[in-house]
Amino acid sequence: MEYIYHFTNIIRKTTQNLFNKATGVFQRNDPNSQLDYTELIEDDDVTQRQRIKTIPATSSKYDSYIPSRFRFIDSIKNMPIRYQTAFLSSLGFLISFGIRCNMGVSVVAMTHNETEKLPNGTIKLIKLAQFDWTPGIIGIVDSSFFWGYLITQVPGGYLAAKFPANHVFGFALGISSILNLFIPFAAKIHYGVVMILRILQGLVEGVTYPAAHGIWRWWAPPLERSTLATISFTGSYAGAVLGIPLSGILTEYFNWQIAFYFYGLVGIIWSIYWWYFSYERPAIHPKITEAERVYIEESIGESSSIANKKIKNIPHDELYLMEDT
Template identity: 40%
Template sequence: MRSPVRGLSPSDSEEASDSTPLLQDAPRAEAAPVCCSARYNLAVLAFFGFFVLYALRVNLSVALVDMVDSNTTLIDNRTSKECTEHSASNKVLHNQTGKRYHWDAETQGWILGSFFYGYIITQIPGGYIARKMGGKLLLGFGVLGTTVFTLLTPIAADVGVGALIVLRALEGLGEGVTFPAMHAMWSSWAPPLERSKLLSISYAGAQLGTVISLPLSGIICFYMNWTYVFYLFGVVGIIWFVLWIWLVSDIPETHKTISHHEKEYILSSLKNQLSSQKSVPWIPILKSLPLWAIVAAHFSYNWTFYTLLTLLPTYMKEILRFSVQKNGILSAVPYFGCWLCMILSGQAADHLRVKWNFSTICVRRVFSLIGMLVSSWALQIHLPLFQEWLGLSLLKV
């Protein structure tokens, strides 16, 4: 079996790497049933875990619209004729019992952006810790920490903007370990030919969490007040944590209810995939051009994704002049498209590899290209009649 260091050596051709000899050398075990299987139960629980994570992450973006006194930042937009028709919706009366704060646009930017200062710190350490101790507890306590800090958000807002910024950064620290922890778990749970399906199911929860959280936060702010946004999603996070700790195991060998057939299927499909290499070949990794191509693509995607995720509700309030209720619904539309395409593309990717013998690298290149081009195009189009809904829905295809 080739070591990871040799796998990155210049002498290996791209096509040789893409042919995945490890999968060809190993005899293909008979697949275990999907229904009620431990691996798909893990995918479903992970789905709801990332649902909770992104709900906790984005609810402030909508709640902030209702937390800030409109007179502080809301200025009539004179630059676009299309925006004037939405200004009337801001006059609709709704529950305003929640406390209001006089935070200018710069302060709001710090509040929304502070999450990512914590988030970036724990990404790489999270992967190292997950490799050493397993992903179950790391992911579980990452979600729990974010949940607890979310429940404390109304208190921090009352204490002061500095306390709220620090709290959001701490939430980011907790969430930063979750994706590396999930990757570590799937390395022990996902059979190679089911990997795209299992990962797409689990990570699609992030998009659905955004889809549900944004409009629901707007409705809660409209009919109740913004503090209940944090309490509701915080309680959901605690319930998920209890189920995760009770039902999930780091590896198939220690799972309490997995069938013998499924355990053997997973282990046999992965036995030639696992490396005995203990050290990480950092120098060859850093010299790998395909790695930097992936980094560039991921950076470009995340730039758009997180800019919209964080600032779209504020933009729709300050510039397009939507009410908090309609704001949440419209802000969620792009992520509904993202969630739907993530589920379908995972199924399509495995189908192309298994049934049509497409190479893994071909599938990834084509899918990445389609996703980037469609999103870029949708950001620039102007649809006079349907731009409010259709343009937004195309953003995240």
Template identity: 35%
Template sequence: MINEQMNYKNDLNSNKIYYIPKRFIVAILTSFGLLISTVIQTNFSITNSLILNPHNSNDIPIDDHQLSNTPSKLNWTSLELAYLNSIFYLGYLLAHIPAGFLVHKLSATKIFLFPLLLLLILNMLMPLSISRITSTYKLNYYITGLVRFVQGLCTGCAFPSSHGILANWCPPSERGRMGGFIYTGLYAGPVVGFFLGGFIAKYAGHYSVYYASASLGLIWSLGFVYFIYEKPIEHPTISEEELIYIEKSIADIKYLYDEKETNSIRKVPWKTILISLPVWAICLAHFARGWTFYLLLTNQPAFLNAFGFGVTENGTLGSLPHIMKVLIALLSGFIADYMRLNLLWSTTNVRKIMTCTGRIYLVF
């Protein structure tokens, strides 16, 4: 089956030399959407230590231009800032399962786009919520906490809905590569956010990172609205060859629906799922990945700041681990597809190997 799909794809590519496959455009814009969501997550990490102590009591050198663009000091403790980080991820956690249901019932592209648009709007309002809504810093703190929680809910919708987009547009034989490419956006976001955010914060003011990230996201949203459609058959300019290739390759696995009973779906065995050891093993593996990834995302700037690095050096050094993640994510997708297509390894075994290999570094 997979070999037939590969042969058909080769025929498609040979017939349309200058044709850019629409599924590739979908992958690029979906990946960029994930990038935007993680860029926005870095904004608060970059500014929170400076919000706590903008005049830098650790004797870390700050030039006059940087100091003039630093937000006025807020009497928030480090514990209160930790709560603001935590409440974001509480919203992020709570959004995943409901978003998955909404993707199935409504539209993957809409559940991907609209929460991200709200995230962009809230990000532009973040400087206002931090210091300018009221003269009472505690009230500002609670408003900021509410904004952070809703931002977490919005961000939590991106991952499940990206899976829905992938299911509609990605042939099984390409899922390793295309999935790997899409999720590089998740890891490229901190590269862009930390690296550029450090320079923007230094030369344009610390609150400007919020406006810059939101503006970048609004530009992305225009491209997403214009170029992305829910299903290949809805796309007005997709080639007939690509449409047939995609529809044919995913016909056997589409949502577990019966062709004659499109409004019915098999009953989900929730009890079996909840007591399944493989399910819990997968959950623990992803929990470990998420723990280390978001630990770096939220605490890395403060950690480097404590060692005397300025805001630009902080951003540059903070982006380095995530650059490696981008490279490995791209490479692993090709390796996974090679194992399946050329070595004829089962999908289950390939995923076990890739997951275990990717978690080995956590031990160190």
């Protein structure tokens, strides 16, 4: 178990470093207060010294947005809502990619005999494989997820534009997590049933990336868009890195079903909290500060009174007349 401890310790430190770096963001002055920030600079005589700057609270221009690279928040509670959304969506992607890794790892324990080599060189059968799936069947079952995933990439963008993108994102992860709970039961029926569930998982998870982009349409100021999107999408890579060894550990110390149950339950819990916490736009979020809301809306060029207007009727006749003239 020592290697597990070291592995989790590395993940914890990496996450903390990412968390600390991500909090050095561009922020707008609170109209009701002054903004102090600390900057570390190098000097000829002193290696490092601390300098405090105070920006007048009356300033409302974009030049009052200052980079506070060394401002670190005290707790998650004080983190700006847009960054809480980024880290929470990153956790969602981590769970999503963990779900994808379940089958690839668990199928080893599902379809292979457990044996032991004796001192005399003979092989002793300890446990017979639960499923007699051929390599071809295993490949089809494992890849069936991506059949559905490929189909809903483009429709996912349409859904994220038509409906609140945060709801689309949470709904997709929630449904995929529920389906994950049924895979162990489906495997006992027939591998074809597992394929159906995996295709359905791919269909619903195919909308996650388009939905995530739709979320940042309302929440990401231009100067922070790349940072917020990077934090969010980093969860997908972390999910693959963590999902494979974690599924293997759960399978080794418990059984192959536990990996499906674990990610299914964690995904459902995440979806419930996401549904409670996330909102489509800053203007309707009940916990956002006035300063953050104004900063996001003005930097994007939107205000709380402007709805997401769509062109319902395109004046084709007028356009043709303009082209003729």
